[in-house]
Amino acid sequence: MEHQYPSGYTESDRFHQCLEYHRYLLSDYIRRWQGAEAELTSDSISWPRKVPTADEIASLELDLCFCLKSPAYENHLRSCQDKQFRIASFYLSEQTNKQHQLKGYKMVKELAEHGHPDGMCFYGIILNNGRFAGVDANPEQAVIWWRRSVDYHKHISATYELALALYTGEGVAENPALAVSFFGRAAHLGHAGAAYMLGECLLDGVGAERDRASALEWLVTAAELGHHLARDRVIVILQQDYDQLDEGLEHNDELEETKKWVNGENEEKVRDVNIERRFTIGGGSSNPQVLARRKTKVEESRDKRESVIDD
Structure with missing residues (x-):
């Protein structure tokens, strides 16, 4: 029922x-x-957002340098970390430059270890993916970092x-x-x-x-x-014609058609007939x-x- x-x-x-x-x-x-x-731009729904351009990096790195050397550094720690994260996100996006990727990876790792929420999330993504900047995939460690970012920061x-x-x-x-x-x-x-x-x-x-x-x-x-x-x-x-779907298909037929879709067969028919059950x-x-x-x-x-x- x-x-x-x-x-x-x-x-x-x-x-x-x-x-x-x-x-x-x-x-x-x-x-x-x-x-x-x-x-739409890549910044519309992507993360990290507002990845700097190559033209912005020099001034950002100078800002970070002054931030880190400021006598009031402890009072502006999060601001300095945010600058570092933006710089790191740029270097990690440089897929043709392995040195830049490695530099970005080290910056993100440092941020994660110091409890920066974006750094913790991004470090988890790097660990989960592996094959990046010489890092082996480690999904278990990735989950640990995501849990920390969620538990501490609700990221x-x-x-x-x-x-x-x-x-x-x-x-x-x-x-x-x-x-x-x-x-x-x-x-x-x-x-x-x-x-x-x-x-x-x-x-x-x-x-x-x-x-x-x-x-x-x-x-x-x-x-x-x-x-x-x-x-x-x-x-x-x-x-989709759901009246026909709800009245005219038997469960076994749905399952067989879905299996065909999974195996790469009859894709268009399953998309048209059984679109909302294709993963069941x-x-x-x-x-x-x-x-x-x-x-x-x-x-x-x-x-x-x-x-x-x-x-």
């Missing part, structure tokens, strides 16, 4: 009401989102990264329910990738009871925050197919303009 909410509506009722509302706005979404593509990006680790089970025991909780925290604070992931989890019933109405609302939120794939996802969902395969991330799809979902959530470090 389908779950009934206190309002008396079923999950399906709420979803169709939500669909009706957002379908009314579909033409406006398409107009605004397509028009905004040219206006939004660290909350998102920790949620991704819990979602995939990398560096920490898999816990989809806790992952959804952390996605919710970051999403409520305006993190586009977290809003996207929260929407996808609710859409598919991973880590929480399936709630397609709330899922659609979070995907729209991610889209409005500038998440490109969320925009595509919302448009596809709003164009029995078992957790110990299932290699599920883990592969969850990792794909993680990459989607980052979006091209949200990538912090590209290997």
Whole structure:
């Protein structure tokens, strides 16, 4: 029997009401989102934000030098650390210059060890990725640094990264329910990738009871925050014939079609027919197919303009 909410509506009722509302706005979404593509910059939703340009580095390094030598240094410690983080983020973005990357890595490591919130989050990202500045991948240590950044500073990006680790089970025991909780925290604070992931989890019933109405609302939120794939996802969902979907498909057929999608077959048919259930395969991330799809979902959530470090 389908779950009934206190309002008396079923999950399906709420979803169709939500669909009706957002379908009314579909033409406006398409107009605004397509028009905004040219206006978006990498600074719109990326992290770290405001990475300096090469022209700004010399003056920033001079400012940092004066900051560190100031008699009132202790009173301006956070300001000095913020300058150091901006400089480090520039050097880490210099993918063709390994010396600059190494310099940036050392600066971030120092900041993390001194409790700087952005430094702790970024250091965790570097450790998680590995293959960067001579650093071996260490997801377990990455999770430790993200936890510290979340526990001590409630850092939004660290909350998102920790949620991704819990979602995939990398560096920490898999816990989809806790992952959804952390996605919710970051999403409520305006993190586009977290809003996207929260929407996808609710859409598919991973880590929480399936709630397609709330899922659609979070995907729209991610889209409005500038998440490109969320925009595509919302448009596809709003164009789907859910009456036919709910009435005409058997569970076994859905599962078989999803398995075909996972194996790279019949992709367009599954996207068209079963878009909101494409990741529903029995078992957790110990299932290699599920883990592969969850990792794909993680990459989607980052979006091209949200990538912090590209290997």
